[in-house]
Amino acid sequence: MTIAAIATPLGEGGIGIVRLSGNKSLAIVEKIFQPASSKKLKNNSHCLIYGTIIEPNGQAIDEALVVYMRGPHSYTAEDVVEIQAHSSIAGLQKILSLVLANGARLANPGEFTQRAFLNGRLDLTQAEAVLDIIKSRTQASLKLAMRQHKGLLSKKISSYRQLLKDIVVQLEAVIDYPEEDIEDLTAQDVSAKLQALQTQLQELLDSAKVGKVLKEGLRVVITGQPNVGKSSLLNLLLQEERAIVSNIAGTTRDVIEEKLIVAGIPIVLVDTAGIRETEDVIEKIGVAKSYSNIESADLVLLMLDASQGLNADDEKLLAAIGEQEYFVLVNKIDVPADLEKIKSQLALYKPKKTIYLSLVTGEGMAEFKEQLTQQVFGSSGQLLEDNVYIQNVRHEQLLQTAAQHLQEAEQALQLGISLDCAVIDLRLCIDNLGCITGESVQDEIINEIFSRFCIGK
Numbered sequence: 001m002t003i004a005a006i007a008t009p010l011g012e013g014g015i016g017i018v019r020l021s022g023n024k025s026l027a028i029v030e031k032i033f034q035p036a037s038s039k040k041l042k043n044n045s046h047c048l049i050y051g052t053i054i055e056p057n058g059q060a061i062d063e064a065l066v067v068y069m070r071g072p073h074s075y076t077a078e079d080v081v082e083i084q085a086h087s088s089i090a091g092l093q094k095i096l097s098l099v100l101a102n103g104a105r106l107a108n109p110g111e112f113t114q115r116a117f118l119n120g121r122l123d124l125t126q127a128e129a130v131l132d133i134i135k136s137r138t139q140a141s142l143k144l145a146m147r148q149h150k151g152l153l154s155k156k157i158s159s160y161r162q163l164l165k166d167i168v169v170q171l172e173a174v175i176d177y178p179e180e181d182i183e184d185l186t187a188q189d190v191s192a193k194l195q196a197l198q199t200q201l202q203e204l205l206d207s208a209k210v211g212k213v214l215k216e217g218l219r220v221v222i223t224g225q226p227n228v229g230k231s232s233l234l235n236l237l238l239q240e241e242r243a244i245v246s247n248i249a250g251t252t253r254d255v256i257e258e259k260l261i262v263a264g265i266p267i268v269l270v271d272t273a274g275i276r277e278t279e280d281v282i283e284k285i286g287v288a289k290s291y292s293n294i295e296s297a298d299l300v301l302l303m304l305d306a307s308q309g310l311n312a313d314d315e316k317l318l319a320a321i322g323e324q325e326y327f328v329l330v331n332k333i334d335v336p337a338d339l340e341k342i343k344s345q346l347a348l349y350k351p352k353k354t355i356y357l358s359l360v361t362g363e364g365m366a367e368f369k370e371q372l373t374q375q376v377f378g379s380s381g382q383l384l385e386d387n388v389y390i391q392n393v394r395h396e397q398l399l400q401t402a403a404q405h406l407q408e409a410e411q412a413l414q415l416g417i418s419l420d421c422a423v424i425d426l427r428l429c430i431d432n433l434g435c436i437t438g439e440s441v442q443d444e445i446i447n448e449i450f451s452r453f454c455i456g457k
Contacts, residue, residue: 002028003107003115004099006092007456013087018095019456020104021112025081026068028102032095033066033083041081045070053085053095061098062091076112077119110453114446117438124438124449125153125395131453132215132391137266141214144389152388153395156204157433160197164430167193171419171426187413190422194410201403204388208396211389213298213376217259217266220372221293223321224303225313229331232359233303234271237262263369265376270297299375300326306337306356310345318349327353327371334358394449395436402432 002022008015020028026042033041035051046069053061065084074080083099085091100106108114110131117127125148132145147153167190174186222230238260256271270293294300300321304314328351330342339356346354353371357364390396409425412418434440 002104003111004028004096004104005107005112005456006096007082007112008087008092010089010092011087012089015084016087016092017456018083018085018092018099019107019112020081020083020099021074021076021078021107021115022104023079024103025079028099028104029066029068029081029083031102032098033064035066041066041068044068046073048084053083053098055098061094062086062088064095072119072121075121076115077121078115107455108451109455110450110457111455113453113457114450117446117450123151123154124441124446125157125392125436126151127438128392128394128449130457134454134457135215137217138214138261138264140264141266141391144211144214144391147388148391153390154437156388157437160200161430161433161439163193163197164426164433168423168426168430171423175419175423187416187419191410191413194406194413198403198406198410201399201406204390205396205399205403207387208390208399210376210378211391212393212396214266214389215391217268218372218376219268219270219296219298220301221270221272221297221299222301222303223272223294223317225305225317228303228305229329229359230271230303231256233301233329233331234258234269236359236365237269263373265372267372294320294324297324299372300324301329302326302351303329303331304342306330306332306339306342307335309338309342325375326351327355327368327375329368330354330356331359333363334360398432398436402429405429405432 002020002024004018004020007017007019010016030041032053032055033051034054035041035049037049037051039047039049041049046067048065048067050063050065053064055061062085067082067084069075069080069082071078071080083095085095096106113122113127113130116122117124122130129145129149133142133149136142136145170186171190222233224230234256238258258269258271260267260269272293302314302317302321304310328346330339333339333356343354352375355364355368355371357368359365390399405425405428409422409429412422412425431440435445438446
């Protein structure tokens with residue numbers, strides 16, 4: 001069945017595209033497209049042809065450039081036709097209605113990319129990377145998505161699966177021919193290979209933290225007592241007066257949440273109400289929300305007033321942060337303060353990083369951004385160009401399950417348990433890895449993945 005959809009966002013703009021895919025794509029478009037020259041679409045694959053979209057009565061709808069892409073050399077590996085018209089909501093919907101009236105049906109969300117997967121043009125990781133490319137908010141996340149789209153993750157997973165398949169063949173040979181008396185040697189050899197593979201899987205799993213941050217953003221919660229500079233930090237990073245800044249304590253009553261890019265990292269920045277004992281009912285609600293957001297944070301920024309030092313309320317906050325990752329930002333170093341005393345007080349708590357800054361002069365902000373980068377990428381502070389990172393929760397969960405089966409297989413070999421047990425775990429590991437690339441995934445999972453795409457992609 002030939003499918004069709006508007007492939008660009010609806011709204012005013014220079015160009016809007018109606019896309020078709022299927023064996024009747026060309027015939028359908030030829031009924032509604034009148035080329036301005038003698039060129040015919042069927043004779044000019046992958047060439048833009050100028051003309052007019054017309055109704056059955058010959059009335060012109062819009063000027064258009066139309067390109068016919070003969071399968072399998074197209075996005076879906078089927079015959080594809082794209083109509084590039086003006087981006088008018090009324091115009092594009094009219095063109096789509098003509099296409100549907102001539103035999104196409106409206107595409108489901110993600111159905112073009114799903115057909116590319118089903119027709120073997122993309123594997124499942126590459127198909128999922130298409131959505132990551134569309135949703136990329138930074139150059140770094142775009143690079144990661146493009147690497148996955150090029151098949152770098154697929155190649156890694158496929159190499160792991162091939163190694164495990166070879167091992168299974170080796171073990172099954174020993175099971176089928178026990179008289180050869182090579183079981184101990186084989187078990188030792190296989191165990192070493194599995195240990196090396198466990199290390200590689202763990203490295204890939206460790207990359208998920210960076211991948212998810214670049215895809216979804218690092219949730220950073222600013223907390224501290226009233227008037228230490230939390231809202232000032234938010235405003236400085238946003239470069240706008242988003243939060244009210246005042247000498248009056250308790251100005252921020254609710255949680256303010258903003259998305260921004262800091263040092264190339266997408267951040268969900270949360271400014272919370274100043275935490276203190278209060279009888280104000282509204283402020284109490286704000287304080288409760290502050291504690292709740294601390295618990296869900298990827299990183300907590302505890303702000304202190306350099307002129308006030310560390311007091312009992314700050315110590316209560318440190319206890320609330322508990323095991324969460326946190327930086328201490330000692331603000332207002334532009335005013336007289338006993339910084340040595342603050343350093344000695346903080347030494348008892350061992351924060352991951354203490355940064356001394358002034359939001360008035362900007363001192364310390366460069367170090368803050370550098371430490372934020374290191375928090376995401378590690379000590380190198382930059383994205384390694386040749387690495388593959390996991391950006392997808394589905395991939396991470398499947399890798400975790402695969403790693404568990406791999407560990408159990410290796411333990412079975414170490415303990416001298418029947419080789420059949422190790423083979424069962426290895427096959428389960430192979431299946432889980434295959435679910436990542438789509439080689440052994442269930443149809444309902446495939447449908448669920450592509451349902452997240454927009455219509456037209």
